[in-house]
Amino acid sequence: MRVIPFYFSFLLSLIHLPTIAQRQINISGEVLEFQSEAPLPGANVYWEGSPQQGVVTDLDGLFTLAAQELPAKLVISFIGYETSIRTIYAKDMEKSLRFYLRPDEFSLEEIVISGRSPDQNVKSLEMGKSSIPIETIRNIPALFGEVDLLRSLQLLPGVQTAGEGTTGLFVRGGSADQNLVQIDGAPVYNPSHFFGFFSVFNPDALQGVEFFKGNIPANLGGRISSVIDVSLKEGNYQKIKGEGGIGTISSRLTLEGPLFSDRSSFTISGRRTYADVFLRLSNDENLRNNSLYFYDLSGKFTFKLGEKDKLSVSGYYGSDFLGLSRQFGFGWDNWVNALNWTRTINKKTYFDLNAYYTRYRYAVNFADPDIGFVWDNTLSETGVRGQWSYIPDDQSSINWGFHSQLYQFAPIALNPAPGSNIEPIATNPRNGLQHNLFFSALREINDRWSVEGGLRWGLYNQIGRGKVFVYEDEIPSPTSIVTDSLSFNSFENIQFYQGLEPRLAIRYLIKDNLSFKASYNRTFQYVQVASNSSAGLPIDRWIPAGTFIPPIRGDQYSMGLFKNLKDNIWELSLEGYYKDFRNLIDLRQGASILFTDNVETEILSGDGYAYGLEFLLRKNVGKTTGWLSYTYSRVWWKIDGISGNNKFNPRFDRPHDVTLVLNHEFSKRWSANMTFVYTTGQAVTFPIGSYEMDNQRLPLYGEQRNADRFPDYHRMDASVTYKNVDRGRKWRGSWNFSIYNLYGRKNPFSYQFTDIINDQINFDPNSGQEIVSRRPGVVMTYLFTFLPALTYNFEF
Incomplete structure (x- = not known):
């Protein structure tokens, strides 16, 4: 392959472009942050x-800047904080400098959408990337008053x-499984609670x-649609602090301080x-049981080992359980561990090491003397990632490293209860070993042009212990022998599989406040979900290649125009993309895979x-x-064997989507927030008729998949927050009152095609009542209308 050396030559050429700045000292x-000593990214x-x-500054608050003739004044600014100006002398070049920024009391009267450079929307190479401050997420009205990261990304x-x-x-x-969600570099296989109603992330x-939906960096990979990179909070180094909240259905508490x-x-x-707890207060005995x-x-412990080294150990454990009358139990849990070590090798070179272990497990328990069973499954991933960063000057940066992953998908086991008539079932384990090498380089060629190139090379092996079946016609199917x-x-x-994943992005600055950007990404995904549900269920089966x-394999091409208005107060962007998918999987009609x-x-x-085409208008600063x-x-x-071998829309095809967010x-005491969403109804398959079997009328489905749609979805949420003014007291509280689905829209969650007896959708044929009418009908189920919630939040 001649393209490989050519591509590496291209990347290296970005580094060796002649420039005077390369000979400068950095x-x-x-x-x-002054009080917590937490890093301030984006300063x-x-x-x-x-x-x-x-x-x-990067995510750790670090920066490297080309020096000039000293002494000179260095300016550090960050929205919402007082600007710091310090004179730098020649002797300061021999040590790593620290700058502490104090909150600006005056600017606290304004809500800030983003703590990044005001003109970053235009001048950076970023496309399809969003960095959402946690404070912004907290302001968005939420279901049951539970602030949620993933729902905010929607x-x-x-x-x-x-x-x-x-x-x-x-x-x-x-699809949902094409998103990589990770905590401190460790992946999370099921990032949800309550069957998807809440995410596993406690905002406190x-x-x-950081959310990447296009131009994914070369050091990240493994999913073809997006990366959601979440970092846990680094504790306060000076004093004990706490925050939490008491809400409608849950409460939370966070403590931080010096160790x-x-x-x-x-x-x-x-x-x-x-x-x-509320169930136990019910008068209904079935509900009480x-x-x-x-x-x-979750926890994170951080150690500053010296001026050049920082070590952190973080962990997360989450569990869900649903039990019905002590006869049926269904639960799942996530266990995530990560170790991160960062080292400043010198003023131009940095090293980051990330090691992790993540495990996802679910179990179903059915207590019955005749057909009782316990069904469980566990999957895990162990990995180590090393990355070197070299910044020769303030116009260039180079990154390279490796990432190794071990996938272990344990056998699915169905174990009968003592005396049960159920036969035991045990499948074979499936394991995979993946190694990735990556390299990227960014170069600001001149005031107008910037370019970034990258290459990721994945080498994947399906490995034993395991068993592979041999089929008579060499093509597996339900009728294969x-x-x-x-x-x-x-x-x-x-x-064995391997694949090269090139990345390329360019930016051309048309004016100081207007730029054109374009990017290309190829990514491979070696694990995916086979599911009957579009939304994803805790028991979905993950399958390695x-x-x-x-x-x-996914290839994404994107380009767009980015413009800032009125001194960077407003951001405007128009971005288009085209994606090509290869080797997608879907289930046969009536398939059973569990x-x-x-x-x-x-x-x-x-x-x-x-x-698609995406339009975004955003106001960053001000009271509104x-x-x-x-x-x-x-x-x-287009999958042969589905929808008559014709192309079809998956359930998540929704042509139009509108979102409005206002704060x-x-x-200083009162603030209000509102969101409005509108989207085309999801694609579904409605029956084309019905037939009778065993005195029951059953729906008949045609060959075409997802040719129908639910009604369009729309909803408005609102919230009001009252804060106690900070007068130096240790305890600070606030009240948040929110309403989900403000005008009570009945958005369908599901449709059931069934017989309507006696014009009653809940009629029981075994009740003994006379049946006077029977007709085919559709029963719509909706979940929430006009749902208020009250939450008390506090800090100390």
Whole structure:
């Protein structure tokens, strides 16, 4: 392949472009919040009189800036904080500098959407990337008053929801399993509580979130639609602090402070719902015996080992359980652990090491003397990622590294209860080993042009212990005959795949406040979900690439115009994209995959494509902030054996999507927030008729898939917040009153095609009442209308 050396030559050429700045000496430093000593990502750093030549701090608050003739004044600014100006002398170049910014009391009267550079929308190479401050997420009205990260992301252009009240995301025509969600670098396989109504992220425990839906950096990969990179909060190094809230269905508490000295800190956070407490207060004995709850715990311990090294250990555990009358129990849990070490090698070179272990487990317990059983499954991923960053000057940066992953999908086990007539079932384990190498380089060629290129190379092996079946016609199908099976020992190679993932982005600055950007990304995904549900269920079966199931390949092309108005107060963007999918999987009609060891016989594979146009108008500062977005998008799949071998829309194809988010601060005490969403109804398959079997009328479905649609979805939410004015007291509280679905729109959650007896949708044929009429009908189920919630939040 001649393209590989050519591509590497192109990347290296970005680095070796002649420039005087490469011979300059750099100054490095760290920008921190004064009270908590937490890093301030997105702070502006520049020499006085040269703001256009400045840089922006990274996620750890670090920066590197080309030095000039000293002494000179260095300016550090951040929205909502007082600007710091310090004179830098030649002797300061020998040490790493720290800058502490104090909150600006005057600016606290204004709500800030983003703590990034005011002109970053125009001048950066970022496309399809959003960084949402946690404070913004807290201001958005929420279901049951529960502030939720993933539901907030649904309000961005190009992102659509899985359904009423759920946190599942469909990003630019991709399915829910095509999103990589990670905490401190560790992936989370099921990022939801309450069957998708809430996400696993407690907002009080979060430092920040970065969301990539296009131009995914080369150091990130594994999913073809998006990356949601969440970082846990780093604790206060000076004093003990706390915050929390008491809500309608749950409460939460977060504590942070110094651990052993001012060189180490901790953050511990917990949250639990008390829906099960309300059930026990019911007069209905059946309800009293039910259980319904979730809880999560997270913690992060950070150690500053010296001027150049920082080590953090973080963990998350979350659990859900649903129990019905002590006969049926269904639960799942996530356990995530991560270790991160960052080292400043010198003023130009940095190293980051990330090691993690994540486990997802679910179990179903059915207590019955005749057919009782316990069904459980566990999957896990272990990984290590190393990255080196080299910043030769303030116009260039280079990153390279590796990422190794071990996937372990344990056998699905169905174990009968003592005395049960159920036969035991155990499937074979499925394991995968993946190694990735990545390299990227960014170069600001001149005042107008910037370019970034990257390459990621993935090498994947399906490995033993496991078994591969041999089929008579070599193509697995429900009617195929298994002629043999091949057994493999632990770590023995079964199937090998590899793929190159090039990344390229350019930016042309048309004017100081107007730019054109374009990017191309290729990504491979080696694990995916086979599911009957569009929204995703806790028991969905994850399947690694193997002998009969190749990895998904996604190619995305995007371009757009980005403009800032009125001194960067307003941001305007228009972005279009086209995505090409290869090796998508879907289930055959009537497929059953939960207990089968021959899952490949129930799966069909094909291709697809998606395209869209995204418009965003956002106001960043002032008493009134927010954004208006509109997305037009389409997605099509073509899989032989489905929908008459014709192309069809998956359920998450929704052509039109409108979102309005408004925040207004009336005073230091009172603020109000409102959101409005409108989207085309999801694609579904309605029956074309009915037939009778065993004295029951059953729906008859045609060959065409998802040719019908639910009604259009729209909803308005609103909230009002009252804060106690901070007069130096240790305890500060606020009240939040929110209403979900303000005008009571009945958005359908599901349709049931059934017989309507005696014009009653809940008629019981076994009640003994006379049946006087029977007609086919449709019963619509909707979940929420006009749902108020009250939450008390506090800090100390």
